[in-house]
Amino acid sequence: MVVSIKKATDQEKLAAFQNYDAWVFDLDGTIWKGSGLVPGAKEFIELLRSYQKKVFFVTNNATKSRVTxxxxxxxxxxxxTTAEVYTSSFAAAAYLKTTGFRKKAYVVGEKGLVDELSAAGITCVGGPEHVGKEVDWTEPEPQVEIDPEIGAVVVGLDRYINYYKLQYATTCLVNNSSCMFIACNTDSRGHFSSSQEWAGAGTMVAAIIGSSEREPMLLGKPASFILDHLCATHQISRDKCVVVGDRLDTDILWGNQNGVATCCVLTGVTSEAQLLSPENKVQPKLYVDSLGDFLTVKPLLPTSCTIM
Amino acid sequence: MVVSIKKATDQEKLAAFQNYDAWVFDLDGTIWKGSGLVPGAKEFIELLRSYQKKVFFVTNNATKSRVTxxxxxxxxxxxxTTAEVYTSSFAAAAYLKTTGFRKKAYVVGEKGLVDELSAAGITCVGGPEHVGKEVDWTEPEPQVEIDPEIGAVVVGLDRYINYYKLQYATTCLVNNSSCMFIACNTDSRGHFSSSQEWAGAGTMVAAIIGSSEREPMLLGKPASFILDHLCATHQISRDKCVVVGDRLDTDILWGNQNGVATCCVLTGVTSEAQLLSPENKVQPKLYVDSLGDFLTVKPLLPTSCTIM
Known part of the structure; x- marks a missing residue:
């Protein structure tokens, strides 16, 4: 049975503020929209920090590195800090490191993904260096030559996707059953401009599932890996952690499936009508219009204990 | 229960020859391999024609037109003749005609697909004219402008796929729920050269399913449309028709699912071991090593009645 929820009251927001020691924020649609901050986001993060709360930023966008x-x-x-930021590209790199990976990765993705893999000591093939590459169909026996050292195909959003890259990734996966298949995320669409939704990493991942007939290991939200890594690295207890985001199918599902409280904000892709619709099966623990709404708890809090 | 089958005997081949009046051949891997004919294919087609059998050629490949x-x-x-050839690109055009389609089609595919749609009087956008198109990411608000007249997105193999085309197709489907979504075929891989398998139309179709979260209408094998069209147009009774092909998941499944006898040849992607494996659930009515094997029926036939 789906329990209907109501917008968080001041008392519920205060209880959340006091109960959760680690706040895990989505970025796009939660902290910022395009190039501008969501009103109140900066002030709320500052409030959390002034009470020694741990703050993290987790995005499925694999085109930009943690540093960026x-x-x-x-x-x-x-x-x-970089340590507070998690991207699905970092997750791909961190996961490969946990497996003791020593081969090369073939990248269907952009610079940020190659940067994260390279920072983890992984040699990359493809990515930006295969932008504009074409198969020579005038050859009597056209062929895409594969580096035999490839041990993983890593796929993120690639706005410079081409047939050469798809064929390279497909051949790695089809000809070598021990080649890993890693999906940074499977988001169908994203928001690179306000005028329209844009085909997301799920496009490239689905394409390579379609051609290779193999299933990838998913590392971005809603898969558990980033929460597992974050909680282990920063010694965070899941019952003291809350995920805040605008997407039901990634952010809220992610927390719900992984034993972490969730808070939905309405500044991104989810409307209040969608959230409260009987058809919606992904319910957050609480929801607010915007991160700025949490500022109403400020007068209710005991004096802050900022470390000088 | 799966009944194990044995390679067709001369008597079984003779019975097939005498029983079936319409022979529906796959092309690649059945009639030809790359640029050369399968040995005996020409002579067998001539033998069929000399006994007034109807002969058809059906390919899922949407990159070449019927004429080609x-x-x-x-x-x-x-x-x-052109009337004897069916391609999945022709099927897409024929299907749109049956619906009384009067809008424009957005094509993710190559020249052969545009040629077939144009021959059916359908105005096409995309296809070869969108090869090399790029989104201008330097714009403050990048956007792919959509022709409001688009009423169908038609997807076939596109070896010149790019993000612009994927985004165009996705936007048509997401922003307009009445826009049709047509898949010429969903083959994972094909054989454009003998050195490696190549990502097939299933790659592009899966990509757009992934981005649009919509499901396409499939027109190529194993969907029923081409058999329905062929039998109706040429007044063929299904019990007098046999499909001959090398692929279990398209050719043989196509016949089996649509009330038509099937014959598998081993000159393409299917080996005898795969065909006879207990894991294979798609069994043809009979199988032969090659089309040339049917020539053994020649001495067993009554005198041919070639029309001079």
Whole structure:
């Protein structure tokens, strides 16, 4: 049975603030929209920090590295360290490291994905270096030559996708059953501009599932890997952790499936009508219009104990 | 229960020859391999024609038009008319015509698909004219402008796939629920050269399912449309018709699912071991090593009645 929920009251927001020591925020649609911050987001993060709360930023977007995201946050006024930022590209790199991976990765994705894999010591083939590559169909026996050292195909959003890359990835997976198949995320669409939704990483992942007839290991939300890694690395107890995001099928599902409280914000892709619809089976623990709504708890809190 | 089958005896081949009036052949791996004919294919087609059998050629390959395929057959020594050739691109055009379609089609595919749709009077957008198109990501609000007249997205193999085309197709389908979504075929891989398998139309179809979260209408094998059209147009009774092909998941499944006898040849992608494996659930009515095997029926036949 689906229990209907109501917008969080001041008392519920206060209880959340006091109960959760680790706040895990989605970025796009939650902290920022395009190039601008969501009103109140900066002030709420500052409030959390002033009470020694741990703050993390987790995005499925694999086109930008942790460093790039931390720099963008800091530039917008929310000081953030690289260690506080998780991307699905970082997750791919971290996962490969946990398996003791020593071969090369074939990348269907952009620079941010190659940057994260390279930072983890993984040699990459493909990615930006295969932009504009074409099969020579005038050859009597056309062929895409594969590096025999490839041990994983790693797929994220690639706005420079082409047939050469798809064929390269397919051949790696079909000809070598021990080649790993890693999906950074399977988001159908994303928001690179406000005028329209854009085909997301799920497009490239589905294409290669279609051609290779293999199933990938998913590392971004809603898979457990990033929460497992984050809780282990930062010694966070799941009952003291809350995920805050705008997407039901990634952010909220992610927390719900992994034993972590969830809070939905309505500043991104989910409307209040969609959230409260009887057809919606993914319910957050609480919801607010916007991160700025949490600022109403400020006068209710005991004096903050900022470390000087 | 799966009944195990044995290679067709001369008597079984003779019975098939005498029983079936319409022979529906797959092309690649059945009639030809790459640029050369399968040995005996030409002579067997001639034998069928000399006994007034109807002969058809059906391919899922949507990159070449009916005319191009008929020309290639004739060039290889098998005289064939356009009416005897069915491609999944022709099926897409014929299907749209049956629906009274009067809008424009957005094509993710190659020239052969545009040629077939155009021959049916359908105005096409995309296809070869969108090869090399890029989204201008330097714009403050990047956007792919959609022709509001698009009423169907038609997807076949596209070896010049790019993000622009994927985004165009996705936007048509997501923003307009009455826009039709047509898949010429969903073959995972095909054989454009003998050195490796190549990502097939299933790659592009899966990509757009992944981005649009919509399901296409499938028109190529193993969907019923081409058999329905062929039998109706040429007044063929299904119990007098046999499908001959090398692929279990398209050719043989196609016949089995649509009330038509099936014959598997081992000159293409299916080995005898795969065919006879207990794991194979798609069993043809009979199988032969090669089309040339049917020539053993020649001495057993009554005198042919070639029309001079």
């Amino acid at each position: 995201n931390a720099t963008k946050l800091t530039g917008l006024g929310i000081a953030a | 395929n008929a020309t290639k057959l004739t060039g290889l020594g098998i005289a064939a």
